[in-house]
Amino acid sequence: MNFLPEASGFAPRIDGLFYAMLGLSALVVVAVFTTMLVFAIRFRRGRNVDRSGESHRDLGIELTWTLIPFALFVGIFAWSIRLWIDMRTPPGDATTIHVVGKQWMWEFEHLDGQREIDTLHLATGQPVRLVMISQDVIHDVSIPAFRVKQDVLPGRYTQMWFTPTRPGTYNLFCAEYCGTDHSRMGGAVIVQTPQDHARWLASHATGSLAEQGRALFTRYGCAGCHDARSSVHAPRLDGLYGSTVPLADGRQVLADERYLHDSITLPGSEVAAGYAPVMPSYKDRIDEADILALVAYLKVRGTDRETPHASR
Amino acid sequence: MNAHAPHTAEQFDDAAQQRDAATLGMWAFLATEVLFFGVLFAAYTVCRVIWPDAFASASRHTDLTLGGLETAILLTSSFTVALAVRDVQLGGRRLATGLLCGTAVLGLVFLAIHGFEYYHDYKAAVIPGIRYEEVGGFAAQERLFFFLYYVTTGFHALHVSVGVVVLLTMALRTHRAAFGPGYHTPLEVSALYWHLVDIVWIFVFPLYYQVGRA
Amino acid sequence: MLPAEQAAPSYLTDGNTLRSWLATHDHKRIAILYAVSITFFFFLGGIAAALIRLELATPAGDLMSADTYNKTFTFHGVVMVWFFLIPSIPNTLGNFLLPIMIGARDVAFPRLNLFSWYLYVAGGIFTVACLLLGGVDTGWTFYTPFSTMFSNSNVMLTVVGVFIVGFSSILTGLNFIVTIHTMRTTGMTWFRLPLFVWSMYGVSLVMLLATPVLAMTLALIAAERLLGVGIFDPALGGDPLLFQHFFWFYSHPAVYIMVLPAMGVVSELITAGVRRRIFGYRFMVYSIIGIAVIGFLVWGHHMFVAGQSMYASIVFSILSFIIAVPSAIKVFNWTATLYKGDIAFGAPMIYALGFVGLFMLGGLTGLFLAATALDVNLTDTYFVVAHFHYIMVGGSVMAYLGGIHFWWPKITGRMFSEAWARFAAILMFLGFNLTFFPQFLAGAEGMPRRYHQYPAEYGLLNILSSAGAVLLAASYLLPIGYFLWSLRFGERAGNDPWGAEGLEWTTSSPPPTHNFEAPPVVTEGPYAYTHP
Ligand code: HEA
């Protein structure tokens, strides 16, 4: 590739596979074209060559060129799947950045509360996990220099991860067609050295995302029911994240980000065992960015990370 | 014109070839029908897996008794149409005409009962897009159920209606002695179609009427 | 039904009134009706392509507004896929040749055949009217919830139009299947069928079993828009990925609807150009059936980054590699057929070899996309656009044109100008590569598709592509000229101008209304060339 830099940990590995495929394809193409050319010249009409003999079937040959491509395909498949599984499995030490897509802009929220629009600041060497959701139609975060791309769906979180490796400014595209300004929905990913990035984060600090969430928790009236002093019979949410919740219909679910999100937008769908389904749906009342802040808050509520400036 | 037998169209060599073609054609058509309904059943399954409670509670709105009655009617009608074909094969005419008319009437009764059910739903205001007033935590999800219920049963009712017209035409042609032991392909093919309408219902009934009551 | 004998009677002289054409039951005349209407839609779609390339000649979105651009590529995709490429070979060459190749007088259900054409035309006019009055901006894929809840364009009526044309496909498939099963002449056993007939069989199976899924899915979209219910809309409790599953369950098999007939045509063209039996006839047959069947199992490769589970993607990936095996068999067998042949390079043969080359490039790049890890980078970029144009335009359209050239003497009874035809074929090959090869590069560099404006670094590649499109357009206009010319001034063709084998070459050119004077009897397999 000629002007597209390899700016993430995946990029050289993906390019390696790409060039291997390219080499293999070139080999096949050259072999087939040469054979055709040779036959075409040797056996062209009017030329006096030996054309005798039945040669229109031969099981051995057929099997050879059935099985060899098949074996090659399995090889490529295995190679690509190893990479694929890595690309789909974020490491534990990845920092999470929340992404909300909407017609036609991107909102990014760093864990410490920095919000950006259509621009994303990252540090080299730091694995990043993007947790993404859309407010309207399907979008797609695409960063060609990193060789990553993932659709962003309404009503459901999707994620992707990568490690930026090279400082610079790279294109950020929306790669899933989403209406009028699809081609303008994008911006830049700015990769900085860790020092620069730390400086950038510090200069853009606001309250952390979880702190914003805590404020929203009161503002939207959640505390009215979920506070320990409340008279409504509602579950306490301390330390909920990561636990297993028994539901009224007998199932058990893991309280992950999806569960927290859906508890706010669709409380009726998974009712915690022992409670009446009285919690109202906030689907049309809170936008996805605020839900992200609430979720970030619920993830730390009641843990030692709840108080700001504690260990992170 | 052509030197063919009276019932054989000119592109065919003989009556046997024509019968094979018509029968295979109907089977192929039924295969596409299965896929048409297949999409609806697949959509139903996916939505039900996402919203098991909503689907269970919505399905309690359907009328099990009427649904059961409809099932019985359709099963009977499949039986009568099969008898009609058999009668023609054996050279009969009047009995077959009667049976075909009877089948068509059963089809009409089915439609009438269905209309009654729809009317009830209308009064209960559970028809999405027309009159829908469900409220509560599951309103949106129950609406999916009713939507699929209407699309599926509506599409099925359309098939029944077409079937009734076809059956009446066949009854008329049988009455006019158009068929006999030697030639009755259209009749056979129509019966095949009617059986499909019946089989589809056999899937609709448990899925939409019985899930919530298990 | 037939009028009295006329001088040099043929299906063309059998009645000259408009009515004798519009009410005909003759499969050959219906084929002509299709050919005319399909050509019309091809040029409509082509004009949209020209507008797209014009807009993309510069990085800025300067020629038209973003909305207009979106409507233009939607128009292009919808028209080209459903109103041109899917019906192209099956409904013209297939309709004309299938009954003749199996020695039948007509298809099994001639009236249904005519009805299919009317459905096609009705669906076509309806859709084009919707696409022009107001337009639709969803892309040919109609992804939800954009298409159901957010697009303000004419989605509902358009999907109704595609729904109608879907029935035309279904009925054609049904007719062909029954015809092949029941109408073969004496001695025409299954393994004596020409490969073109086999490919029609495979394609009919796919049409019959995949199209209903599309039709119903589009009906659900229309109903959702009308009633505000959301099977496919998460905001209303539905699942947007369900739509994609349904859509690709149809549309992946549909890409084989577009390429299998081309493969059938090319097998005929190559054997005739080489005057030799096809190499590995049985393997060719099995690979057609293999492609038709496995084609139903790989739809998820369009959804690797759509949010489906990692494991589903793994399964769809390996299945996509597996389906490339039968395609590989075909490419190798065509090549092997050249061995010890008596090869002439008439226009049909040039098209056929062009097909093999371009299909191979398109297919191999399909393997890049089938490799999950590579697809992440390449999906929704111009790499995909180039992939499918290589197969659909470089492959199928070339094969279609090659087939038209090959059977033109049979269809019209006249020869065209060979020199012009070769020139057009070579120009097409060059123009095509200039148009679409740069798109592979642009895509590998990350340029997203469906972009009305794009970053300046992709400018050069796009200029090349737009320039190529001009050559390509010229090469499509040329045949219209020399074909029309041949109708009046072309030399009369004998029964078998190419020295080709096959039942269609044993009857007169153009054939009589019921194809043969007497029903032919078949005694040996296809392509019984006696090499000199
Ligand atoms: C006629 C049409 C046609 C055909 C035949 C194909 C054939 C194939 N396609 Fe393609 N495809 C499309 C039309 C077609 N496609 C379209 C329209 C889209 C985009 C839709 C949209 O989003 O708008 C698409 C998109 C598409 C995608 C999704 C891309 C994305 O959006 O992310 C994928 C992914 O797997 C794919 C794969 C394949 C494969 C593996 C084949 C295989 O069948 C190819 C098999 C052939 C060969 C492989 C060549 C011959 C083989 C050899 C010579 C063997 C030797 C090789 C070796 C030993 C290495 N295609």
Ligand code: HEA
């Ligand atoms: C099935 C068949 C088919 C065919 C034959 C073609 C033919 C062509 N296609 Fe198309 N194309 C698709 C199917 C097809 N396409 C599909 C399915 C899409 C995806 C749509 C979507 O994303 O929803 C697509 C998308 C698509 C794009 C991407 C748009 C985008 O993502 O933003 C582009 C861009 O270059 C393109 C170009 C072309 C060109 C130059 C031709 C040429 O081969 C056409 C050449 C023909 C002519 C030009 C007509 C003949 C000449 C005249 C009428 C004279 C007038 C012309 C001039 C003065 C120049 N096509």
Ligand code: CUA
């Ligand atoms: Cu957002 Cu495209």
Ligand SMILES: [Cu+2]
């Ligand atoms: Cu596909």
